[in-house]
Amino acid sequence: MDKVRSQPDSALGHARQMLDRGTLPPAGIVNPAVAQSWQRCLGAGLQPFSHYAGADPVSGACLAQAVERRRDLLLRARPVMDYLYAQTEGAGGMVILADDHGVVIDALGDADFLERADRVALRAGASWHEDHRGTNAIGTALAEAAPVVVHGGEHFFEQNRFLSCTAAPVIGPEGDVLGVIDISGPHRGPHPHSVALVRTAGHMIENQLFEARYGDALRLRLHSRAEGLGTLGEGLVALSEAGRIVAANRAGLALLGLELADIGRVRIEEALSLRLAAIQDYGRRRPGGVVSASGADGRSLFLRIEPGRRMVPRPNRAPSFEPVRDALSELDTGDERMARAVERARKVASKPIPLLLQGESGVGKELFATAIHAVGPRRNQPIVAVNCSALPEHLIEAELFGYAPGAFTGARRDGSPGRIREAHGGTLFLDEIGDMPLALQTRLLRVLQERQVVPLGGGKPTSVDFALIAASHRPLKAEVEAGRFRADLYYRLNGLTLVLPPLRERSDLAVLVTRMLDSFAPDIGLRLEPDVAAAFAAYRWPGNLRELANVLRFACALIDSGEDIVGWDHLPEDFVEDLRRPQAAPVGDEIAMATLRAASDSLIDRMVAASGGNLSEAARRLGISRNTLYRRINGRR
Numbered sequence: 120m121d122k123v124r125s126q127p128d129s130a131l132g133h134a135r136q137m138l139d140r141g142t143l144p145p146a147g148i149v150n151p152a153v154a155q156s157w158q159r160c161l162g163a164g165l166q167p168f169s170h171y172a173g174a175d176p177v178s179g180a181c182l183a184q185a186v187e188r189r190r191d192l193l194l195r196a197r198p199v200m201d202y203l204y205a206q207t208e209g210a211g212g213m214v215i216l217a218d219d220h221g222v223v224i225d226a227l228g229d230a231d232f233l234e235r236a237d238r239v240a241l242r243a244g245a246s247w248h249e250d251h252r253g254t255n256a257i258g259t260a261l262a263e264a265a266p267v268v269v270h271g272g273e274h275f276f277e278q279n280r281f282l283s284c285t286a287a288p289v290i291g292p293e294g295d296v297l298g299v300i301d302i303s304g305p306h307r308g309p310h311p312h313s314v315a316l317v318r319t320a321g322h323m324i325e326n327q328l329f330e331a332r333y334g335d336a337l338r339l340r341l342h343s344r345a346e347g348l349g350t351l352g353e354g355l356v357a358l359s360e361a362g363r364i365v366a367a368n369r370a371g372l373a374l375l376g377l378e379l380a381d382i383g384r385v386r387i388e389e390a391l392s393l394r395l396a397a398i399q400d401y402g403r404r405r406p407g408g409v410v411s412a413s414g415a416d417g418r419s420l421f422l423r424i425e426p427g428r429r430m431v432p433r434p435n436r437a438p439s440f441e442p443v444r445d446a447l448s449e450l451d452t453g454d455e456r457m458a459r460a461v462e463r464a465r466k467v468a469s470k471p472i473p474l475l476l477q478g479e480s481g482v483g484k485e486l487f488a489t490a491i492h493a494v495g496p497r498r499n500q501p502i503v504a505v506n507c508s509a510l511p512e513h514l515i516e517a518e519l520f521g522y523a524p525g526a527f528t529g530a531r532r533d534g535s536p537g538r539i540r541e542a543h544g545g546t547l548f549l550d551e552i553g554d555m556p557l558a559l560q561t562r563l564l565r566v567l568q569e570r571q572v573v574p575l576g577g578g579k580p581t582s583v584d585f586a587l588i589a590a591s592h593r594p595l596k597a598e599v600e601a602g603r604f605r606a607d608l609y610y611r612l613n614g615l616t617l618v619l620p621p622l623r624e625r626s627d628l629a630v631l632v633t634r635m636l637d638s639f640a641p642d643i644g645l646r647l648e649p650d651v652a653a654a655f656a657a658y659r660w661p662g663n664l665r666e667l668a669n670v671l672r673f674a675c676a677l678i679d680s681g682e683d684i685v686g687w688d689h690l691p692e693d694f695v696e697d698l699r700r701p702q703a704a705p706v707g708d709e710i711a712m713a714t715l716r717a718a719s720d721s722l723i724d725r726m727v728a729a730s731g732g733n734l735s736e737a738a739r740r741l742g743i744s745r746n747t748l749y750r751r752i753n754g755r756r
């Protein structure tokens with residue numbers, strides 16, 4: 120149900136006339152949240168034209184009590200209210216905090232509007248519960264437990280129709296509604312971003328309350344992307360010593376597939392692929408370290424585990440002479456080609472040289488780009504990734520270069536800066552650049568040459584400064600030769616090309632498996648059953664590291680407590696079928712195999728001749744069993 124949209128005035132006028140006659144309009148004419156509220160108000164015997172008393176329905180003593188009860192909320196909300204007011208300043212309105220009974224416990228705003236609001240008792244101490252004030256954003260957001268816009272004539276009482284209000288509930292870390300944050304203004308139309316603003320303000324207050332109450336506890340910060348950790352959108356979860364989720368913010372619940380009612384009920388092990396002991400141990404040994412795991416529905420998550428101040432850290436088991444490993448050296452796990460790529464990347468990471476990453480899909484190009492950014496001088500600035508193959512042609516242009524307000528149908532009203540400008544100061548990562556249409560390649564080339572962006576639909580050119588990393592699974596040189604990629608752009612991008620090897624050609628599969636298992640299921644020491652390890656080594660891994668990571672994540676989710684060996688039963692069924700299917704060699708390999716076979720046949724012939732036709736002797740000299748020798752000779756007939 121869309122609880123936030125308000126209706127066009129014509130439809131509303133008609134609905135309003137019906138309400139004023141004491142009847143409800145048919146469904147679909149007004150916003151469902153407003154229609155339900157009108158129904159509640161009529162049911163409670165309220166009359167649209169009856170004036171309620173301007174005097175406070177809450178006494179001074181009651182207000183003091185309300186403030187005392189929600190002191191914590193008030194304290195955390197004030198800076199956020201100041202911020203919210205600054206965002207809407209000039210719109211001639213006010214920002215309101217109400218408690219869970221709808222009593223206004225704090226308000227600040229424009230002097231003229233405060234005076235008008237006062238006439239309808241929109242001030243500290245007044246209750247804006249629906250029972251007292253009919254349909255209104257504060258009371259209706261509380262009744263619906265969701266953000267609500269109540270605009271002009273949607274207010275139940277005629278005297279409130281000069282208002283436009285947007286409110287969102289504030290939910291405490293334990294899942295109870297603590298109050299409501301609201302922006303109210305004169306009825307010229309709600310602020311275009313009012314819903315986003317009150318929602319964001321609500322989340323800011325909620326996260327502040329979480330930190331204030333659970334800063335001591337074992338906490339998890341969660342996000343679906345590692346870079347999302349530490350941002351306003353991160354999920355927060357606090358655990359009891361027994362591993363029960365005792366507090367969470369809404370993002371945390373959503374990422375774990377849980378609901379408010381699950382707080383205090385569900386144990387973390389039911390929602391995440393990690394065991395409590397592993398979480399506690401990891402938190403002690405690497406407080407603040409990032410680990411990946413999967414949620415109960417299999418989606419992958421990144422976690423930062425914070426042990427809480429009450430837990431005593433164990434002595435660090437790592438020897439003090441262990442070299443410091445950064446994001447780039449983490450990618451060097453023993454394969455010679457990867458080691459060379461890491462070494463070359465490190466040399467250019469601090470220089471203004473554009474990098475081109477080539478390699479099959481899933482070999483880790485994006486991860487490599489992120490690691491180069493993380494060790495370079497721009498590491499404290501953003502890395503902005505654009506996937507050139509994921510967007511239709513007309514959208515990539517807007518996405519990359521930004522657009523002026525109203526540049527095209529469907530554009531955001533206030534325009535967009537574009538990803539290139541967002542990367543200013545940091546790194547721009549252009550993934551799948553080989554899929555960029557030719558016309559856009561020309562525009563991109565101009566930006567790279569002039570270091571200026573002009574948004575779509577006109578506007579002033581803006582200077583931009585960023586490090587550039589591009590990647591493609593298509594060999595770009597061949598694309599240039601085929602006329603599908605501009606040669607001049609290719610040379611601009613290719614300050615240094617690094618080719619990341621496919622997994623089947625890497626010599627460090629075993630190390631990668633161990634690393635991934637340790638990261639997905641810390642401190643269990645999971646390893647592969649020898650049969651599975653052999654099948655992994657023979658498999659061609661068409662999906663490369665992405666496929667390996669997915670398979671191992673799946674296995675970690677299926678491992679039962681007490682088990683430490685990943686066997687066939689822990690692998691996805693379709694993957695087991697692929698593993699057991701004889702691995703088709705690619706054309707190039709077939710030629711090599713045929714050459715090898717011909718060479719070994721000739722060696723066998725020479726040994727048999729040298730042994731005077733004695734096959735046992737020939738097998739001994741060849742270092743193979745007699746049966747194998749028979750099979751090889753018979754196989755040729």
Ligand SMILES: Nc1ncnc2c1ncn2[C@@H]1O[C@H](COP(=O)(O)OP(=O)(O)OP(=O)(O)O)[C@@H](O)[C@H]1O
Nearest residue numbers: 450479480481482483484485486487592664665668
């Ligand atoms: N060294 C590694 N250790 C663990 N996981 C890795 C490693 N390298 C890559 N991965 C995982 O493999 C997946 C694919 O990596 P990434 O997106 O960087 O590959 P890509 O080459 O950019 O793929 P595409 O060409 O499809 O965009 C990601 O889920 C990433 O987390």
